[in-house]
Amino acid sequence: MTQRSNLGSSRLAPTALTITTAVIATFLVVPLVVLVVGQVQWSDISRVIARAATWRVVWFSTWQAVLSVAATFVIAMPVTWLIGRHEFRGRRVLRAICTVGFLLPSVVVGAAFLAVLPRSLHYSVLAVVLAHAYFNVAVVVRVVGARLETFDPRLSQAAYVLGATPLRAITTLAWPLSRGAVMSASGVVFLYCFTSYAVVRVLGGPTRNTMESDIALRAFGIGDVSGATVLACMQVVIIVLVVASLQRSAGREATHLRLSTIRITSLPSSKRPVAIAVAVAMTLFVMVPLASVFWRSVRVGDSFSLAAWRATFGRTLVDAVAASTRIALLTGLLGVLLAALASLGIVRARVGGQVLDAISVVPLALSPVTLGLGLIVTFDSSWYDWRADWWFVAVAHTLVAFPLVTRVLVPAWRAIPRRLSDAAAVLGAGELRRFVDVDLRILHRALVAGLGLAVAVSLGEFGAATLLSRRGAETMPVTIARLLERTGDAVRAQAFALSSLLIVFCIAALLAVESALGKGPHAERH
Amino acid sequence: MLSVTDLVVDLGGRRVLDGVSIEVGAGERVSLHGPSGCGKTTLLHAIAGLVGCTRGHIVVNGRDVTVLPAHRRNIGVLFQDDRLFPQFTVGENVTYALRVQGVRTSARRPLADIWLARVGLAGFAHCSVDSLSGGEAKRVALARTLAGEPNVILLDEPLSGLDDALHDSLLADLRALFIETRATVVHVTHDRAEGDRLCDRAIEFARLIQR
Numbered sequence: 014m015t016q017r018s019n020l021g022s023s024r025l026a027p028t029a030l031t032i033t034t035a036v037i038a039t040f041l042v043v044p045l046v047v048l049v050v051g052q053v054q055w056s057d058i059s060r061v062i063a064r065a066a067t068w069r070v071v072w073f074s075t076w077q078a079v080l081s082v083a084a085t086f087v088i089a090m091p092v093t094w095l096i097g098r099h100e101f102r103g104r105r106v107l108r109a110i111c112t113v114g115f116l117l118p119s120v121v122v123g124a125a126f127l128a129v130l131p132r133s134l135h136y137s138v139l140a141v142v143l144a145h146a147y148f149n150v151a152v153v154v155r156v157v158g159a160r161l162e163t164f165d166p167r168l169s170q171a172a173y174v175l176g177a178t179p180l181r182a183i184t185t186l187a188w189p190l191s192r193g194a195v196m197s198a199s200g201v202v203f204l205y206c207f208t209s210y211a212v213v214r215v216l217g218g219p220t221r222n223t224m225e226s227d228i229a230l231r232a233f234g235i236g237d238v239s240g241a242t243v244l245a246c247m248q249v250v251i252i253v254l255v256v257a258s259l260q261r262s263a264g265r266e267a268t269h270l271r272l273s274t275i276r277i278t279s280l281p282s283s284k285r286p287v288a289i290a291v292a293v294a295m296t297l298f299v300m301v302p303l304a305s306v307f308w309r310s311v312r313v314g315d316s317f318s319l320a321a322w323r324a325t326f327g328r329t330l331v332d333a334v335a336a337s338t339r340i341a342l343l344t345g346l347l348g349v350l351l352a353a354l355a356s357l358g359i360v361r362a363r364v365g366g367q368v369l370d371a372i373s374v375v376p377l378a379l380s381p382v383t384l385g386l387g388l389i390v391t392f393d394s395s396w397y398d399w400r401a402d403w404w405f406v407a408v409a410h411t412l413v414a415f416p417l418v419t420r421v422l423v424p425a426w427r428a429i430p431r432r433l434s435d436a437a438a439v440l441g442a443g444e445l446r447r448f449v450d451v452d453l454r455i456l457h458r459a460l461v462a463g464l465g466l467a468v469a470v471s472l473g474e475f476g477a478a479t480l481l482s483r484r485g486a487e488t489m490p491v492t493i494a495r496l497l498e499r500t501g502d503a504v505r506a507q508a509f510a511l512s513s514l515l516i517v518f519c520i521a522a523l524l525a526v527e528s529a530l531g532k533g534p535h536a537e538r539h
Numbered sequence: 540m541l542s543v544t545d546l547v548v549d550l551g552g553r554r555v556l557d558g559v560s561i562e563v564g565a566g567e568r569v570s571l572h573g574p575s576g577c578g579k580t581t582l583l584h585a586i587a588g589l590v591g592c593t594r595g596h597i598v599v600n601g602r603d604v605t606v607l608p609a610h611r612r613n614i615g616v617l618f619q620d621d622r623l624f625p626q627f628t629v630g631e632n633v634t635y636a637l638r639v640q641g642v643r644t645s646a647r648r649p650l651a652d653i654w655l656a657r658v659g660l661a662g663f664a665h666c667s668v669d670s671l672s673g674g675e676a677k678r679v680a681l682a683r684t685l686a687g688e689p690n691v692i693l694l695d696e697p698l699s700g701l702d703d704a705l706h707d708s709l710l711a712d713l714r715a716l717f718i719e720t721r722a723t724v725v726h727v728t729h730d731r732a733e734g735d736r737l738c739d740r741a742i743e744f745a746r747l748i749q750r
Contacts, residue, residue: 173608174609175684176640
């Protein structure tokens with residue numbers, strides 16, 4: 014007989030719930046309320062809505078995002094089909110290569126395309142769209158590829174003998190089964206591109222702004238905080254509408270989600286040349302921009318120079334490396350602590366867990382720029398200069414990383430068999446002892462993964478850091494963007510050297526995540 | 540009706556069929572039996588066009604279909620694992636062949652009801668395939684195969700793995716339906732008794748191999 018354990022009524026879960034709620038209220042809810050209620054008046058709303066520039070920004074954000082989604086699918090679909098339908102030697106490596114772009118900080122992706130594209134394409138929509146596609150190929154490969162893996166090729170055979178042509182079999186069988194995944198991936202890619210900031214700032218040039226970059230420009234370029242807040246609210250509404258429509262379509266597709274058995278087949282020899290061409294093309298698409306970053310870091314004009322690297326480890330740029338490192342480490346600790354408490358509350362608390370679960374995704378709907386703006390306005394006090402403290406950036410980064418880390422930890426908590434805790438209890442272990450001996454022992458890999466994820470998010474985070482970090486203690490992404498906005502090969506080489514270092518840092522952090530998740534008890538990936 | 544001559548099939552660099560020949564007359568039901576792994580299913584898949592032939596000829600109604608793709612052969616297959624389309628209702632599954640032939644939805648619906656009634660599943664058209672029992676799924680797969688009015692029906696051990704009662708009941712229904720529709724049937728099985736009850740003629744698979 015299966016029974017809910019009486020041990021579920023522990024004091025730890027409500028305590029965790031209370032602490033998490035208090036932190037989220039203080040650093041997320043209150044700043045948003047202060048921002049909207051304290052800064053915006055009705056006249057601001059009508060002023061922003063009536064302004065033609067607002068709609069130009071909304072229009073640009075939308076059409077470049079739609080174009081980016083289309084470009085992402087065009088580039089990603091051949092390799093997605095290859096990985097999703099066929100087993101072959103090097104499949105895992107190819108999938109990892111496809112994921113590289115998504116793991117990199119967006120400012121580094123912007124720098125990579127500055128490094129690889131000819132000067133005539135710098136500051137163009139094409140550069141922005143290509144960088145967005147580079148960043149998002151992984152979303153299509155992971156989301157759509159995972160669905161294609163579950164498509165049973167024997168159903169196609171059944172369709173053929175019933176008279177369906179191969180095209181007809183795809184349109185009537187494979188497409189209906191993968192439509193939900195395609196819509197999901199499109200929605201996610203659209204949101205990433207719609208709220209893009211670093212890529213647009215680095216590659217878009219001064220005349221092109223998404224809503225996100227316009228919010229930052231208004232708030233800090235021209236001091237129009239109320240206008241920026243209205244734009245931020247408009248952006249949240251658009252994000253919520255897109256997410257709601259995605260969830261509706263996901264709900265309609267729910268019945269097909271039961272097809273979870275992996276059904277990939279060996280690569281037939283007739284398709285091998287095409288497969289090799291696709292794999293090589295994707296590898297070049299991912300690796301050439303990265304190699305260009307390293308290349309451009311040692312090139313000044315037409316000659317080789319290590320001056321940029323000397324500057325990176327010398328006094329000029331070492332402050333940025335140090336700032337990013339300490340902020341990332343603190344974010345890792347705070348992020349894991351907060352997410353561990355939140356996930357404990359979500360999984361174990363009898364009351365309020367579902368509410369906290371819903372609240373925990375709010376930062377995902379908020380842009381980091383809006384978050385940073387809210388923190389600045391709320392904590393702009395005369396009695397203490399919060400912004401002068403480096404750890405204030407880590408607080409913002411913790412809020413950005415916390416929903417993602419929570420998504421890693423919640424399934425890990427759920428995977429812990431309650432019977433082990435029950436067994437420890439009847440052997441005399443108290444609540445804290447059970448937590449340490451049972452829960453933490455099983456959770457520790459997920460915690461390491463969460464730590465790596467939070468560190469990676471912090472290392473690459475750009476929007477909030479742009480607003481919150483002070484000159485002299487700027488993070489690496491902020492410094493890279495500032496250097497790229499200046500002219501001269503020597504200065505840009507410093508940006509590329511710093512970008513190279515950031516690439517190494519991020520990949521190291523994410524390899525730690527991959528390693529921890531790969532061995533963890535909750536590892537359910539394929 | 541169906542003539543297979545000197546058929547050779549290589550799969551993955553291995554010769555699976557080597558010189559198989561078989562003749563089946565119109566309306567005749569032939570059972571091929573042999574042990575597992577002897578190539579029975581490969582022969583059916585080659586006749587249906589699901590695997591390519593290295594050599595030999597397959598002729599249906601006087602037309603050489605050897606190099607035609609599966610969707611242009613009009614040969615029905617009742618698979619061992621049914622292969623119902625999970626995203627379609629029972630009725631949509633039954634009329635899938637008509638759908639790809641371009642028959643309009645309004646014309647397909649009554650045909651689905653007719654075929655479902657003939658396999659003892661009247662009223663199931665709107666059901667999800669996930670809600671079907673094993674026996675019901677077999678009947679839907681049979682209706683789907685018959686609804687396309689194929690020239691030849693290939694049965695790939697469709698009754699294996701069923702309990703005795705269901706097996707006997709489905710076997711009787713299959714026989715009645717095939718006699719009623721005067722279907723030309725090739726049935727592969729490892730169960731000789733099943734083949735004898737369903738078909739007019741039985742062939743030991745090993746005897747089909749010419750060399």
